[in-house]
Amino acid sequence: MRIIHTADPRAGYLALKTEIDAAIARVLEGGQYILGETVERFEREFAAWLGVPQAVGVGNGTDALHLALRALDIGAGDEVIVPSLTAVATVAAVEMAGAEPVLADVDPVWRTLDPAQVAGMASPRTRAVIAVHLYGQPADLDTLGRYARASGAVLIEDCAQAHGARWRGSHVGTVGAAAAFSFYPTKNLGALGDGGLVATADAGLAERLRALRQYGWREPQRSSEPGWNSRLDALQAAVLSVRLARLDTANARRRELAGRYARGLEGLPLELPREREGSEHVFHLYVVRCADRAARDGLLAHLAKAGIRAGIHYPSGVHEQPAYRGRLRAGSMAATERITATALSLPLYPELADADQQRVIDAVRSWCGAGR
Numbered sequence: 001m002r003i004i005h006t007a008d009p010r011a012g013y014l015a016l017k018t019e020i021d022a023a024i025a026r027v028l029e030g031g032q033y034i035l036g037e038t039v040e041r042f043e044r045e046f047a048a049w050l051g052v053p054q055a056v057g058v059g060n061g062t063d064a065l066h067l068a069l070r071a072l073d074i075g076a077g078d079e080v081i082v083p084s085l086t087a088v089a090t091v092a093a094v095e096m097a098g099a100e101p102v103l104a105d106v107d108p109v110w111r112t113l114d115p116a117q118v119a120g121m122a123s124p125r126t127r128a129v130i131a132v133h134l135y136g137q138p139a140d141l142d143t144l145g146r147y148a149r150a151s152g153a154v155l156i157e158d159c160a161q162a163h164g165a166r167w168r169g170s171h172v173g174t175v176g177a178a179a180a181f182s183f184y185p186t187k188n189l190g191a192l193g194d195g196g197l198v199a200t201a202d203a204g205l206a207e208r209l210r211a212l213r214q215y216g217w218r219e220p221q222r223s224s225e226p227g228w229n230s231r232l233d234a235l236q237a238a239v240l241s242v243r244l245a246r247l248d249t250a251n252a253r254r255r256e257l258a259g260r261y262a263r264g265l266e267g268l269p270l271e272l273p274r275e276r277e278g279s280e281h282v283f284h285l286y287v288v289r290c291a292d293r294a295a296r297d298g299l300l301a302h303l304a305k306a307g308i309r310a311g312i313h314y315p316s317g318v319h320e321q322p323a324y325r326g327r328l329r330a331g332s333m334a335a336t337e338r339i340t341a342t343a344l345s346l347p348l349y350p351e352l353a354d355a356d357q358q359r360v361i362d363a364v365r366s367w368c369g370a371g372r
């Protein structure tokens with residue numbers, strides 16, 4: 001039985017193999033393997049595609065958040081509000097910058113940061129709010145932006161799961177003071193290894209980020225301030241340039257597959273993802289919710305027997321992870337805990353064939369149809 005995975009980065013590579021192999025060969029023959037012209041070209045292309053003046057390539061999405069916070073002078077003594085329902089990386093990056101993450105709950109329907117919870121968790125030490133566009137769904141940037149402006153905090157966007165998503169017609173990543181992207185291979189725009197990027201409209205901030213990603217250098221061999229080593233390598237940038245040119249088409253296919261799931265799973269006792277009015281979801285993940293934990297675990301096992309590897313994003317909120325439990329200030333986590341107990345991510349990636357998706361739909365229907 002052929003296994004269907006939640007995501008399949010190898011299929012993404014094979015779909016563009018000739019072009020990607022040629023782009024890699026050009027870098028290998030060119031001899032510049034870190035930063036340089038290939039990275040600069042990708043940064044220009046990404047900035048133009050996104051609709052911001054500045055894009056700074058870094059080593060991964062966690063570093064993109066970490067260095068964005070550092071460049072904004074957010075660190076020791078400062079609090080940063082983040083959702084607990086996110087990749088642990090969002091929270092880790094805040095601690096890497098020396099600041100304290102404060103965990104807030106998400107909205108139960110949209111699954112992104114709940115602005116009312118954010119306001120409730122704020123303190124005089126709040127310096128930033130990180131809006132995570134979870135699963136490809138834009139967070140409520142209007143309300144979070146208003147809150148940030150009124151309270152003197154900055155809004156940072158975590159776009160690791162949402163390359164190409166739109167909020168009121170504009171790409172996510174163009175609203176906050178800075179936006180962090182990850183190019184982990186399964187992302188909507190994925191490299192063949194690690195990669196990340198910070199987008200911003202602020203040229204001064206971008207200049208500081210370029211220094212911070214390389215030992216604080218503003219000129220070679222001269223550290224103007226302490227920095228780190230977090231550079232995008234040229235092989236990844238070359239791959240990303242090839243894939244960026246197809247990103248809108250790939251996202252359109254993700255949205256088409258999401259529409260087919262919505263029709264195929266209609267009427268079952270599952271809560272399906274919804275698209276917020278005025279926004280465009282890019283379905284990095286297609287996360288359904290079952291009635292309770294037992295139903296979710298039962299469906300997961302049933303799909304596994306049918307050769308379908310569904311995922312769970314996430315098995316727990318960050319507030320329940322051993323490294324963070326009881327250590328961070330956290331609000332009520334009612335929605336986060338309901339979602340983590342019942343969520344299931346069905347396979348969805350641009351190369352997923354209609355027939356394979358139908359196999360998933362049939363397997364879900366057969367489980368639910370058996371009276372569960």
Ligand SMILES: Cc1ncc(COP(=O)(O)O)c(C=O)c1O
Pocket residue numbers: 060061062063086087089090132158160161182183184194195196
């Ligand atoms: C929401 C979110 N933020 C941050 C990251 C961190 O990205 P990376 O794995 O490239 O460090 C990820 C990816 O795992 C993510 O999904």
